[in-house]
Amino acid sequence: MRDFVLSSQAVTSAHPDKMSDQVCDAMVDAFLTAPAPAACVAECALASGIVFLSLRYGGPLSFDPAALARQVIAKEGYGGETGGSQPTVMLDLTEMPELVGLPERVISLADRMTTAFGYACDHTPERMPLPIRDAHRVCMAIEDAIRDRRLMGIARDAQAQIAVRFAGRRPVDVTGIAVGVFAPGHSKPDALEEMIRAEAIKPALAGSECPITTATRISVTSVDSPGGPSVHAGLTGRKSSADGYGGFCRETSSAFSGKHPARIDRVAAYAARQAAVSVVAAGLARECEVQLSYVPGDSEAASLEVDCFETALLPESEISETLRQRIDFSIGGIIERLNLWALPRARGGQFYAPLARRSHFGRTDMDLPWDQPIPLSGSVGY
Secondary structure, three states: OOOEEEEEEEEOOOOHHHHHHHHHHHHHHHHHOOOOOOOEEEEEEEEOOEEEEEEEEOOOOOOOHHHHHHHHHHHOOOOHHHOOOOOEEEEEEEEOHHHOOOOOOOOOOOOOOEEEEEEEEOOOOOOOOHHHHHHHHHHHHHHHHHHOOOOOOOOOOEEEEEEEEEEOOEEEEEEEEEEEEEOOOOOOHHHHHHHHHHHHHHHHHOOOOOOOOOOOEEEEEEEOOOOHHHOOOEEOOOOHHHHOOOOOOOOOOOOOOOEOOOOHHHHHHHHHHHHHHHHHHOOOOOEEEEEEEEOOOOOOOOEEEEEOOOOOOOOHHHHHHHHHHHOOOOHHHHHHHHOOOOHHHHOOOOOHHHHOOOOOOOOOOOOOHHHOOOOOOOOOOO
């Protein structure tokens, strides 16, 4: 399918699902920056007034997980800092023997089976598909306008969808934009829509490769509600498409957030993204999807497949072989190259929690190591 319309959805960082992701990755940051760094696996569910947090860790527990969870939620405007009531936090804490010794212990073998996908394209400078990149831009503009008090009476919990028409798999125009917000007590929906258009949608997409036209259909819906956990529950990993490529290509279905940076599903997804970025940056293809598969007990990827969607300048088998020769896809090699264990400490104590606020790829507000291409020898340009 080369001519089609595709829509991608993003949400603001105050969406309950994204708050759940942030809570879990805040735990990862906290364990990795503790006096004795440790690995953890965290899962979170939150609803009105309650948070359930499950932690599996390699110890020792040197911080208060409940207080940290409340801090994350309050920062997004739901409780504590904004005058709301503090949620009850239910904890399920278990020290796991298999996590003891990480991150000091070298990870040499895959301990579980997984298939991960990474993607990159030249549609945008971020090497991301246009629909998801622009959906995130609109959400960021909404957050900025609320923070700067240019949008009044709007809850921080919002979502945006961007529909883009593709011809020959290239984006040609934006066919539709849908924004959903919570506006408690707002009695003028027409005025609200005009404000969101002026303060968020138009500024966010003004520099897009496919700008808004008179033919673009724009829809703004509002609900008379404060939004957040009182309206819809949150769960870790439920926004995997917004974390990735917006449904434009095959994506890793597993959650990223809450997993220590040696879990193969998270590590492989980052490695596959870097490989795809490297192919596009080298001029070997206009777009590239990399599939990595791992089998328990293997030290290297059992399979590395490349799909360049008929844009490659070389046979895809040659590109796959070049990637194998130039990039170490062993688990330990990926962790070392991307510095995954040390990133929180190197970034002032937080890395994975800010990462969980929106996409894990193509970020302009964070320097992501897996978005940096690896030079591929013998590459050619267009």
